[in-house]
Amino acid sequence: MAYNVSSPPGFRRIPFCGCWYPPPQYYSGSKYIGPPHQNSKSYLPLEDMEAHTVIKDVSSRTVLTQTFLNNTAGPIKGLAYSFPLYDGVSVVSFTATIGDIQIQGLVKEKQQARREYNDAVSKGSLAGLLEQVPEASDVFVTSIGNVPAGAKVVVEVVYVGELKHDAESNGIRFTIPSSIAPRYGQTPGSVAGSLPLNTALASSKAADAIRITVDFQSPEGCIIQQIQSPSHPAAVTIGRTTDMPTTSFVPNRGSATLLLGSTNLDKDFVIIANVRDADKPRALLETHATISNQRALMATLVPRFNIAPTYGEIVFIVDRSGSMDGKMQLVTRALTILLKSLPVGVKFNICSFGSRHSFLWPRSKSYTDDNLNQALKHIDTFQADFGGTELHDPVKVTISQRFTDMLLDAIILTDGQIWNQESLFSIIRQATETHKCRFFSLGIGSGASTALVEGIATAGNGFSQFVAENEKMDRKMIRLLKGALTPHIDDYTLEVKYKSDDDDFEMVTAEKAAPKADVTLQTASAMMVT
The missing domain is CATH 2.60.40 (Immunoglobulin-like)
Structure with missing residues (x-):
């Protein structure tokens, strides 16, 4: 159906x-x-x-x-x-x-x-x-x-x-x-x-x-x-x-x-x-109520690394399906901030998708004043007129036509209304592993599927943000763009050492x-x- x-x-x-x-x-x-x-x-x-x-x-x-x-x-x-x-x-x-x-x-x-x-x-x-x-x-x-x-x-x-x-x-x-x-x-x-x-x-x-x-x-x-x-x-x-x-x-x-x-x-x-001080690293350790020697640990930290940005290729994949009706103004605001914040030296493109998809240019172009103005005029024409929501093909094409000598970062803007999510995540995971691509996501409007929006970011080694009506978004867009401009980290390890009587942990007793x-x-x- x-x-x-x-x-x-x-x-x-x-x-x-x-x-x-x-x-x-x-x-x-x-x-x-x-x-x-x-x-x-x-x-x-x-x-x-x-x-x-x-x-x-x-x-x-x-x-x-x-x-x-x-x-x-x-x-x-x-x-x-x-x-x-x-x-x-x-x-x-x-x-x-x-x-x-x-x-x-x-x-x-x-x-x-x-x-x-x-x-x-x-x-x-x-x-x-x-x-x-x-x-x-x-x-x-x-x-x-x-x-x-x-x-x-x-x-x-x-x-x-x-x-x-x-x-x-x-x-x-x-x-x-x-x-x-x-x-x-x-x-x-x-x-x-x-x-x-x-x-x-x-x-x-x-x-x-x-x-x-x-x-x-x-x-x-x-x-x-x-x-x-x-x-x-x-x-x-x-x-x-x-x-x-x-x-x-x-x-x-x-x-x-x-x-x-x-x-x-x-x-x-x-x-x-x-x-x-909510951003300070901390951990919570919970002991099981009935099973001895069983614990659950939750660690929270906000990484702050002083790493120089990289200038690769950024593609904005924009949902213009019928479900986005009434939300295109949010999309235009978000894209305007993102486009105007791009640094000189990066290549960029815009892909619109629904039942079909189309790109602003056949391949990404370098960031210049002329290309920026063309992109801004393009997004001013956006309407929710692309039919249904088919996200697989635009993602595949974005990956296939990337510049192979540059790192690709994709930012997907969607209200997240599809069912076949896991197959999409598999495509994204394969791209991150094989081609070193990275995917970020922005959930548009109230009721956006958190499973899809956050699943894209998890599978794509990026992160997600959400924006609803009447919310400010400038800092959110800047954070997304900064994330896309950071160098790709292939692997990392987090090691946690603790003792059951360590005073640095808050012990939570289950009811x-x-x-x-x-x-x-x-x-x-x-x-x-x-």
């Missing part, structure tokens, strides 16, 4: 999220034979959503709770719940409460988890299954079976992750994604039925239907200087978290709160915090979860334990 992404301006594409169920004709007895057609699905109304995040140093732990109501006249056999997560997080807990019964997820092998879920549903038992979509690691799908009429479905997902650096503010950036836009290309069968394109999600109008709280707990001596949200009018407090008395003031504590009277979060909720009823949980996310 390929989606028409060259839709007319103003066409609203409903985000990839929601709690839905297929009609009876998609069942043969008790066996689900879906997925249903896009327009045939029905949605449960979302009554309430709450997210509470605790940020310690450069890591976060979020508890996301959403409440749905089965307002149908009978039980639902195959309820599905699809939701987005930021790339790089690990799901550590999944709980579904249906009426008075609570079930908790257990991590099991994928096929075994599916078998046990199907067996439970066929027997009429309550069951749930959480799966991470392999084609896009920022999409999770939960299947919940046999929901009684009139029952409330409360889903709680707990996930942890490492925060991102925001180059514009030189702070730490935390995002709660509101949605994942429909992706172009063949949709994986496991989620094909959960991509609502033109069916509105039911939502309540209750006061404070959305409650998002972010508490900051910085290390001793790391003063929180500023907390801001470029996306929403959040209430910010410096000096205390939400669980502290109102008279308290601790300089390394802070909080941000967002309350909305609707369950529709229109765009990603972004929080940026500036913490003094034990109370035992709950068993249900299978399958996800690709996992904590790495050494």
